[in-house]
Amino acid sequence: MTAEAKGVTTPASPPLTERQEARRRRILHASAQLASRGGFDAVQMREVAESSSVALGTLYRYFPSKVHLLVATMQDQLQHMHATLRKRPPAGDDPAARVAETLMRAFRALQREPHLADAMVRALTFADRSVSPEVDTVSRLTTAIILDAMGLEAPPTAEQLSAVRVIEHTWHSALITWLSGRASIAQVKIDIETVCRLIDLTSPEKA
């Protein structure tokens, strides 16, 4: 069963009318647009509202805070990316190589819109408890991408899931260091490759 089939895409809120769905979409589009220009700071709620032709109050009804909005934007982008990645699965021999390849592909995609990446990742790590459900959704999506890349035959063991968690931690934190200019692209690559070694360490046949 894929992540999408599990309903990761739709948090099962009251169904929206068509106009509402359109508004939501306009808002997310404006958010991504502004984020692409200038990152987290450039996403200003008044501007998002104006760009998407929605009143400020309405914007806040759809997304109760700037962080909620950006996390939802990330969810949206991640879904695109998941779909894209699925089209050409990674070619590596072992799971570790495939995960590293997949994450590097995602990383290159982020490099094309570094400001957007900045806005999304900063929002994600800055999110407090009130955003937990949404952040959790993003996390599940990320996990699904990594598990997909591993291409396991059997369901993952607890150990493997731990490794995936650590990979996710490293992924987020490495992105942060890159976005804030404290690590180079090459350094991020090394970090990803290093952490992916954990996958070998936790694969059942070799343990």
Place this chain on the structure above:
Amino acid sequence: MTAEAKGVTTPASPPLTERQEARRRRILHASAQLASRGGFDAVQMREVAESSSVALGTLYRYFPSKVHLLVATMQDQLQHMHATLRKRPPAGDDPAARVAETLMRAFRALQREPHLADAMVRALTFADRSVSPEVDTVSRLTTAIILDAMGLEAPPTAEQLSAVRVIEHTWHSALITWLSGRASIAQVKIDIETVCRLIDLTSPEKA
């Protein structure tokens, strides 16, 4: 050579007079105090200024933003912690166990002041480029703590440094998930133990 001997503690700015040093200290103290009460949001610049008997403008002269202030607070706390940890070095047999033990000890310390931890860690990951030097200092301190815990005889190899970087990523990100209520203490423990396995993987005698 220890980290302190390298001057991690003092970024070599123009020397401060005694009164200035005292002001700086009062500010950091007020910051930690307020953070302990209510986390990131409770550290309000006007309140910090008032608590430390300093004008708002002066506070901003010492710390050019709230994030700068909290990162400096973290630096301060980390130095205490480094000193404390040195007193009783970890007892594990191999480097991996010692690092895990050290990080868990640090984690337990953070659990005693979860709000303070929240303020510091959120600031750290939210910091943008303008805070890079300060964040880097914190990062070097953390690295020093981990390397100390490893208790290596020879200087660390490039591979080992990569492992340490990944451990640091995991440490920060795991703290974030714990602070935002998305991971339990037990889960953080597992993540730390999992990532510490990388140390074995990269130790020269076993490679």
Place this chain on the structure above:
DNA sequence: GGATAATGTAGAACAAGTTTCAGACTTGAT
């Protein structure tokens, strides 16, 4: 089709981070 509850709009108001400024105080050099 009309009552009514929910949703959307415009805009003011509020909160907290940040900036600015005029004047008072320190400091360091002469």
Place this chain on the structure above:
DNA sequence: ATCAAGTCTGAAACTTGTTCTACATTATCC
């Protein structure tokens, strides 16, 4: 001791996220 430069203070102003209010529009149900 004094002058200049730099620092500190108090207070107001500005910015942007967030909340609130009064009114208009839309959706739903009979």
